[in-house]
Amino acid sequence: MVIFSGIQPTGRKHLGNYIGAILNYVKGQDKADPAIYCIVDLHGTTVQYDPAELRQRTRETAALLVAAGLDPERCVLFRQGDVQEHSELCWLLSSVTSVGQLNRMHQFRDKAGAARDRVSAGLLFYPVLMAADVLAYRANEVPVGEDQREHIELMRDAAEAFNKRFGETLVVPEANIPTVGARVRDLKEPERKMSTTGGTPQGTVYVDEEPESIVKKFKKAVADSGSEIVVRDDKPGISNMIEILAVVRDTTPAEIEREFEGSGYGAFKTAVGEEVAAWLAPVREKYLEIKDDTAYIESFLEVGASKARAIAAPIVADVREAMGVGPVR
Ligand code: TYM
Secondary structure, eight states, X not given: OOEEEEEOSSSOOBXXXXXXXXXXXXXXXXXXXXXXXXXXXTGGGGXXXXXXXXXXXXXXXXXXXXXXXXXXXXXXXXXXXXXXXXXXXXXXXXXXXXXXXXXXXXXXXXXXXXXXXXXXXXXXXXXXXXXXXXXXXXOSEEEOXXXXXXXXXXXXXXXXXXXXXXXXXXXOOEEEOOSSSSSOBXXXXXXXXXXXXXXXXXXXXXXXXXXXXHHHHHHTSOOOSSSOOOOOTTOHHHHHHHHHHHHXXXXXXXXXXXXXXXXXXXXXXXXXXXXXXHHHHHHXXXXXXXXXXXXXXXHHHHHHHHHHHHHHHHXXXXXXXHHTOSXXX
């Protein structure tokens, strides 16, 4: 089984990225053959950005993934822009993706807002490049958080449409979305997901944040009205913290509810904050140790890119062949 996932280099990585996706990347290393992970710098060019910062953040994101437990020798870890098959397949897949479908994507509508006619064409094309990322490896499974569900649907549609029109060539991938922690919420505004772009700074916990600061953020988290510690629709703040603690302890939300029954919100929030801080501390330490070691990071990314190219090149060649692009092989 082939696993593929991608992560954006823009923005500081937060607890939502960690719980919703990165934890599953790490688990994927033991069950996939191979597990392929990519830092999507090309996707990072679809919004306003600074080139030097993009390059820097791409390396930092790679360092964070290694700090979180990805082993560049056991998985394929690379930078999207280093493997040209992604851009080529993106173009080839544009023939089986409609403009209407791209225009309807929620993330596009949210990001473009009222400036729909002025945003880059790249932003509209974002999901096609993402489809190319996965389909170039004939990946079976894509570990992601809940917010990527629509993007996975689009890539499945593209693969099905391609196979129907040009013959069986591509694998239709499945999303792997965690049952608990698929949508970690902002601690201050729990109606919203935790996010570097759309969330609040005080409600966002970063993977590389100082432990004391993490505890403080949980202490100040919005805890809904009432006093029960239960997962319920009218308690988005408390439900979120129950889910977070369940993931940290590798147990179920029901177990957390039982343990904290009768506790006050203050004690519960402090407990969650302290456990999250202790859980992330080793990742932060390892990250700080390697994040400025450019030579090390560039060297494993280069090895990753050549492993990735070796898998993607023959698959993209099959796509060209099926579409009648280039000479007969
Ligand atoms: P990105 O970089 O925004 O997010 C990386 C991963 O983190 C998950 N995530 C969350 N999970 C739970 N709760 C949250 N609050 C939360 N916020 C983010 C995301 O679902 C994602 O899995 N389009 C992708 C990058 C991408 C990709 C791909 C993913 C490019 N090509 C191919 C899979 C396969 C993105 O923007 O992720």
